[in-house]
Amino acid sequence: MRSLRTAPEHRRSLDVRSGNCEHQDLESFTEAVADITDGATLVVGGFGLCGIPENLIAAVHESGVRNLKIISNNCGVDDFGLGILLANNQVAKMVSSYVGENTIFEAQFLSGELEVELVPQGTLAERMRAAGAGIRRSTHRPALAQRWPTARRRASFTARVPP
Numbered sequence: 001m002r003s004l005r006t007a008p009e010h011r012r013s014l015d016v017r018s019g020n021c022e023h024q025d026l027e028s029f030t031e032a033v034a035d036i037t038d039g040a041t042l043v044v045g046g047f048g049l050c051g052i053p054e055n056l057i058a059a060v061h062e063s064g065v066r067n068l069k070i071i072s073n074n075c076g077v078d079d080f081g082l083g084i085l086l087a088n089n090q091v092a093k094m095v096s097s098y099v100g101e102n103t104i105f106e107a108q109f110l111s112g113e114l115e116v117e118l119v120p121q122g123t124l125a126e127r128m129r130a131a132g133a134g135i136r137r138s139t140h141r142p143a144l145a146q147r148w149p150t151a152r153r154r155a156s157f158t159a160r161v162p163p
Contacts, residue, residue, distance in 0.1 A: 029059035038065050039092075043128060044072040044082060052081050061085055067092040073124060074098040075105050089113070097121040 026032050033056060036042070042060070046052030060068075061084050068091050075094050076083035085091050086104045093115040099105050108114035119127070130137075 029055045030062065032056060033059045033063055036060060036063065036065050039067045039069075040065065041069040041071065043131075044070060046081075047073060049076065049081050052076070054081070057082060057084065061088055061090070064090070066090050069093040069095070071095040071124075071128070073121060074100075075102050077101050078104050086114070093117070095119060095124070097124050 044053065044057070066089070068085065070082060070085070070091050070093070072082060072095075074096050075081070075086060075091075078087065082091070083102050083104060086094075086102065086108060089108075091114060094105070095117040097119055098121075099109075099116065099118070105114065109116050
């Protein structure tokens with residue numbers, strides 16, 4: 001795995017395939033995404049439009065790779081963030097917790113062009129944490145799948161209205 005030098009200090013990255021730590025300086029964002037091929041799965045950071053890797057997304061857009069599976073908490077807006085990949089029909093599947101502000105996303109989903117997996121935010125974060133730790137399947141269960149007690153105490157309140 002390679003990292004783009006953006007600060008004077010050198011960073012080390014882990015090459016997952018070989019298990020070796022290595023460092024390689026890159027000259028451009030295009031070079032950083034050169035190994036991404038059609039059908040790749042990308043985990044994209046950020047929250048909403050804050051903290052997203054805009055330059056890397058632009059480089060993926062320029063590379064023209066297709067059929068991407070993208071895992072991110074949302075898919076940007078029509079002309080920014082992951083929305084530019086959607087507009088170019090580069091995304092085949094989106095795994096996210098929020099998709100409400102992208103009309104291109106909506107159109108592709110309703111037409112059947114885009115496969116969508118909606119995941120609660122906590123479950124999405126746990127899946128990513130587990131994958132980063134090398135755990136193939138997370139055992140996290142969202143609250144919707146849990147049993148809730150059926151017997152509940154009822155409270156009644158009587159209010160007096162002054163005359």
